[in-house]
Amino acid sequence: MPEATSGSISEAAAGTVLIAGAGPAGLVLALELSRRGVPHRLVEAADAPFPGSKGKGLQPRTQEVFDDLGVIEAIHAKGSPYPPMTTWENGEPGPDWEMMTRGEPTPNTPYAEPWLLPQSRTQEVLRDRLRELGGRVEFGVRLKEFEQDEGGVTAELTGPSGTSERVRASYLVAADGGRSTVRAALGTPFTGETVDPTPMLTADMEMEGLPRTHWHTWNSHPGGVVAMCPLPHSNLFQTYVRFEAGDPDPAPEAVRRLVAERTGLQPGKVHWASAFRTRAAMAERFREGRVFLTGDAAHIHSPAGGQGLNTSIQDAYNLGWKLAAVIQRDAPDALLDSYEAERLPVAAGVLGLSTRIHRGGTTGPLSGHRGPDNHQLGLGYRESPLSVERREGLEERALRAGDRAPDAPCKDARTGETRRLFDVFRGTHFTLLGVGDVELPVVGGALATSVKAYRVGGPTPDLLDPEGYAARAYGERGFFLIRPDGYVGVASGDLADVLGYWGVGG
Template sequence: MELNNVKGTRVLIIGAGPAGLTLAIDLARRGVAARIVERGERLFPGSRGKGLQPRTQEVFDDLGVMDAVRAAGGPYPPMMGWEEGRRLGEFEIIVRNEPTPGAPYHDIWMLPQWRTAEILYARLRELGGEVEFGVACTGLTQDADGVTARLTYADGSAENIRATYAVAADGGRSAVRKALGIGMAGESVDPIPRLVADIQLTGLDRDHWHVWQKAKGGSLSLCPLAGTGLFQAMAQYDDVDAVPDLDPEAVRRLIVERTHLTESEVGEVLWASPFRVRAAMAERFREGRVFLVGDAAHTHSPAGGQGLNTSIQDAYNLGWKLGAVLRGGADAALLDTYEEERMPVAAGVLGISTRIHRAGMLGNAQEPRRTAEVHQLGLTYHGAALAVDLRGTATKSALRPGDRAPDAPCTLPDGTPFRLFDAFRGPHVTVLALGGAEPPAPGRASVVAYRVGGPAPDLLDPDGHLRAGYGDRGVFVIRPDGYVGCAADHADRMTGYLTGLGA
């Protein structure tokens, strides 16, 4: 069959979950022609990953969807324990935090996965992109110049298409990963079978996440899904050999049997899925011109709310690098840093999820509490090839290349309020020059530079928040994904670094 390079496809994205949609958005705003295909006939319908961590909220701020995310979701409620129809009392598993100048998004935000996908899809369409539903990737080969993918359509027809790169965002059972022969090493975290479902309920307040820890047959929780009229049911089975029954009537009956709710108070089951908790990571995140993102690369326990967030940040890390190579003229070696940076992060996050899950298996529903370690604001790329410190030791601040670049409230020279996140927002590289240091000479179209203070400032730091985060003097390169890439005393030392980013 003749090869078809539809609309000049440079990147084929396989899978339209949050990771695939995030990547498609990032490529669209960079002017990279991408095609995103999804085996299913519609977006994923369930609430499975319902928590957006602060770092993911920063990503969504940059991608232009945070206003919609805030409007559609809400904060997590406190827990309410139940036993034999009696309230045992309210408790918290989340340590609440206040915003800081450097971290305006400070707590986990609840939004069911299906709604997150809808918002991302709407943003993609605003940028001129589209998802092709009912299209499966049924074959993939590659050579030195590109990838040939076999796409099979719902009507049984098929075609071969050509792309420069392909990205597998097709979930934990990734057909692409298997076709590439990439193994998935991991372990069973908990042998207990579980069921998750979205359901309509009455008879419970929506101000609490309700938990029946000692219910007959296994624990049950009912969490009101912010921004909807639904609850997410999460049931575990004491019998390790149990097979969760997904029939809507069976799910309704399970809730009636394990709670004090009556049949008339348990309404329609909109979606249900079984699972067992496993932690696993792909042996590598790249095979030639094909990359793995999201669940195709790593699967987590839902404890701690790390899986969906790590998936989105995989795509965010890869998107700007593909853009730099395909549009910015960067050397293709830049793409090697995707696996170098994201594999250690995924391994660390898997460890957090597994530790939290196993601590919860001890039977105390109130422990362990979710602290700032799950927010993903402290994840770094220290020691990686793109984390370059060219400063003299005497001028080094606490902020290091490889760290997330903190926000800071500033003002424009005319006094207009302006945050650093306003400066970072967009597909460009940002350079901050502090304490009289000069930014790079103009002429790099994809670099936006700011002088902070000094005789001809672009930004003022009246309350010292920027200096508190970045130090008194120096030049900082902020990557398009909001990480500090390079720090130097003088901009002329970072010319080669900027060139390497395709800037």
């Protein structure tokens, strides 16, 4: 980090974004800006990367995001499917049972189940990808204070050696967690409730001799439940301990004694531990002028259901392309207003889902069932000002503007090679699909860098649909403009509706 005195201001390039916090949301936002060439700084108050497993479940929709970001192979290589559950009684494991609904990939949904990966490794993969794109995390750099005006944000940063630097940026994004410094400085109300007053402890610890084929639970100890999930490619288990009385002590020796007492096993080294009480809360606004709240700075969840990290990643995925459109292409400021309009209702719904799962379990958050709603594939933006649906008489289950754009296996009309719709969506552009017997214009001028057009089926196709999967997902005929974040912006039978969208959507 460049040194500066507290009285100087580092000149930033026009359109710079300052991101406070290098957790999942901050890293994804930095990736989105990096691959679009938007200048930014990603600062993290901690001196080193987060070491624990914490948010370990990556939902199918998040895996689709990671596919687009070019990290899905690394994510899958470092993780594993979730194991089945078993409950111990009288020193013996019982029969298998499932906490979650499992599924099989389909042509429209290539990722059908949550993927098990410790948060520290997810962040490692994202940091590696960020470095590939020329970005980096500035560790040990704390956002001390800031002020905004009509032209941008001026912030004071404190570096590892205690030196101060005042920086100027066009926008500030808070990705600095549930105790967000930025949110507190804005005075944005953060309202919620205590989901469960019972204290809990989570730890990553070694457990020799415990089978790694299962997620193990001990439910009968009067002090509270213990659950241990094997973390892939390691000898560690993520351990949850519920306290029906007393308060957790996260000191390693205290954790080891507690787990030994409740399970009858002999734990090994404790690598990371943290105590908490489960709360759910959400900011009343996600935007204040040139400052945006994202991830845990905007909403905090019960860990039940594995929604918090995933919702945070998708916040950043939603915001990144919009910031780039405003900074690089002079898109209207209303596009940035759509971030709150779209993500606040989603966060509120997900918050309710997490709370219901937590309270629905017979032994707290460890036993509530996780169904398809947890996969986040059905979340969308039908009510968004960016969603333009012009077709009439649709069936109830038909794809609509604002929905997630489905995948489908197609064939390249020239080469005959398999080409999935997710392959043509991947990247920073909008995608215009003309499905069936339609004609598409040649996209030229300024739009040529931001829109790619494909005819699917019909008399002069770019993509063949031999099995009919695209037609079943999108309909036999129509125009669909797919946003850079993989949602349908426009659905219409008239190309003019698509061409008129650019005054609204980018």
